[in-house]
Amino acid sequence: MNLHPRLLLALLLVGTALLFLGAPHDGAFYWSDAPRHALNGVFVKDLVLAMPWRDPSGYAYAYYAQYPALTILFYPPLFYVISAPFYALFGVSHETALLVVCLHYMAFAWGCWRLFRFWLPDTQAALAAALLVCAPEIAFWGRQVMLEVPALAFMIWSAVCFMHYRRAGRTLHLTLAIFLLVAAMYTKITAAFLGPVYLLCLLHDRGLSALRDRKLWFIAIAAVLALVPLVVLTLKFGQANVQSVSGIADAEVSRRSLAGWLWYLKQLPGQLGVPVLAVAIGGLVAARWLARKDLQRGDAFFWLSWFVVGYLFFSAIDLKEARHSVFILPPVVALAAFLLTRLPRASLATAALAALSLAVVVQTVFFRPVLKVEGYAQVVDWVAQHAPRDSAVLFSGYRDGSFVFNMREREDRRDLTVVRADKILLRVAVRRELGVEEKPLSEADISEQLNKLGVKYLVVQPGFWNDLPAMQRFERVIASAQFRQVARFDTPANYPAHEKELVIYENLGPVATGPREQSIDLPIINHTIKSQR
Template identity: 60%
Template sequence: MKSRSSWVLASAVLVAVLALLWWQSPRGGAFWWSDAPRHALNAAFVTDLLRDLPWHDPAGYAYRYYAQYPALTILFYPPLLYFVTAPFYALFGVSHEVALLVVFLHYFAFGLGCWRLARCWLDPLPALTFALLMVLLPEIALWGRQVMTEVPAYAFLVWSAVAFVEHRRGGRIGLLYLAAALLVLAMYTKITVGFVGLVYLAVLAREQGAALLRRPHHWAVAALALLGLVPLIVMTLKFGQANVQSVAGVADAAASRASLQGWLWYLRQMPSQMGWPLLVVAVLGVWRAWRQRAALPWWGLWLSWFVVGYLFFSLIDLKEARHSVFLLLPVAFVAVWAVQDLLPHAMGHAALLALVLSTGAVTLWWRPVPYVDGYARVVDQIARRAPRDSVVLFSGYRDGSFIFNLRAREDRRDLSVLRADKLLLRVAVRRELGVEEKPVSEAELGQLLNDQGVHYVVMQPGFWTDLEAMRRFERLMAGPQFEEVARIPTPANHRAHETELVILRNKGPVNPHHKPLEIELKMIDRTITVN
């Protein structure tokens, strides 16, 4: 009964904190990070795929879907989150809110998993403090309040760690199988969490030595895990070359892995990822834990976790702070342990409360999630004006936001989108990695838009107009073929790329049925023909 009560209490507290984070989360199609609407759109594709069941030509179905909604990246990312989201879309409809709800269900599972993991070594209140700190850490809360894969992957990962720790404590081999299975599921959500497999191997090897290789179950676990990862490996090698390139080397790396700056880069992110109060306590905890390491049953796991993870992420040339959120688990744990170990009961409780409040303050007041609003309003205008089965041309930085908001309008599933950058440029994944301008004149572009059935254009003024091809596009939009019908502001809580979107109507002789068009998919190095 006492154990059940503790589960209920931990769950209730986590729900209350997550409700506050939900209230702070941008919704209503107000996406910021470019991947977020793409994740939401990928889930919509899976929903439609499972509904239509195009077994005769699934690849053709995916290409046609991309031609209609050219922000689809279904094969570029691990797909598990999309399959988990699909039933929710089927029940409640495709929307930003539903996609975010699925992320928050993972968020709750992540927090509860952190509490359960900490209970292996900590008293009930410090364990709950650890769970609250993990859901409130600024970097984790930044991505957990968006339709992103970090927190869903973390949820699988932390429960994998629970199973692994319980296997070590009790020797039940079934828990080792469960730990491996949950780690595989985590990798099908975000592939970089795979470094934890090396952590498990290092811990077991340290404890069991050569006996590790003589146990058939260990070989079986490894074989089953590798077998389960085969589809993900094939998909990544075939369609995720941009991800492979980010490991091998990118031209716009924040810091080269061949430099000292590259190896210190993730350490320098930790103050903003955790907040200074928690980080200072964590440093104190590491010093104290090092002195007592022989008597701490968790030391080997957390040290291996941080060291292996730090080496892994530092070796990846593309540096982003969100990549290393998986390193924060052992750091936060050591901080909470240090408070429990150093301070008397009442003082310790007060210190833990202070850590939670200070971390929550940093997250809720100083690290809100950026947003850019207005895209849903633009889609409302297009849905009201555009003829049936027509095409909308979009030119702007946040194409994913516009395209997902359009897909969410079930009453206008007849509309398709063309992207101006696809017509006028060849971009190697993102502009920083290289761009080639296509020699399309204003007259040719105007005729092309007529041929493709483009009745309306949505344009971000000044988008990439340092390129001559995009300047030609804007001159065409200012010419007699197009007339402005609306300007929609795009309010944001940060300095965004855009301040408004312009809707224009094509007054030319628009073809009622678009002609075949070749679209280059640089991310997967393919060209498709849209009929």
């Protein structure tokens, strides 16, 4: 069955958009980074509208003091810059953030189809693209406000332009390929491994004569200069990311062990599904035959180097998470697709690809749903209705990012400030597993702090980190006569989440009004914010 290319593309894009019917919304974030990515884009929008050009850093620190989930310089900024006009146009909401991700996802799907068309007929290329787009790991993270799929979108179009360059030799295509790769790095810095892949392919295609090409040197120097700001930001504000490469205390498996170098191989069945991986292994066995039948000179080297360089790159990083290696899944899917398209008849090959794509869709939709934790928007609504003007709301719980983003979503309560209990009681470097220092505050000190900060209402996850003495003292304080329980909200989740409910307390003590000074430690950048609001 040969469909018109435009119809195929439309079907692929519509199918990609339909994946988002299963995306969490209405503030029901799962992964702790997701609401922070969403909030960072809101910050960019607010920054542009406020135009604090005389003191932008002061504005950022004050913004963090009000909404303490901001991580704008901890990650590359491109996704947030792209998100900002969408927030300005459609308003601040979880749904707007998902729309931006969805558009990147659709661009990724289109790019996959365009890349596979270098080797496959239109219909088979669309089915191969569907295999990748609907892969369980990609669809899981791609339907949250995360950076993996936005970066993949830039990467896949960079690869399309690079293949055009290898085919036609036009410098414009190579320039576009490098520009898009730089954009991918400004979205998620680990996309950098594709640069060495391009260099290896150029050396494979042209030998050492490629190093004498002045145009290549000009493009390379321009790319390096374009990345200087990103390197500076990473070294100054992203030390936790640098540490995740060099070594972390809670590494799941050491990169100095064989298990560390096999870790990402073990993730492939869950990332792609067993059927796809089984076909890909068959393609690996028949790789030399496939290279002779289907691929032009250097094409097999392109796919092989993409996987090998990427695999070594991610394996060398001490922090291991399956989502990190979604960048090396395209070569595995390509291998599976190339094998199936070598079946005796084109119709049989297309049917086999369609069946495999359907199996992946079923696994993703029914067996790998996106996780979510609900209830935070409802808690924020209650607080917004009851909190006095210009007061502070304390949050104590695991999902502080969800609470903060939902609070910022309430445009009618921009007067409220969120105070995090962990910022008052503890000093945490990124996450608890990397170290926590308890501040020597007595119960009387804690009570006085809450009054001085203007905290009228407290939103508390029962039992949060109460193995720490500082948090035990906090629990005794809110159990005293100064505080009373006023509401409880369930936080239903589709997995065993850290929390089951959130409890709201009212502070009956002498809560301060008017300007209040707060000191917030930011150990991630070794800085302390002193904010007055």
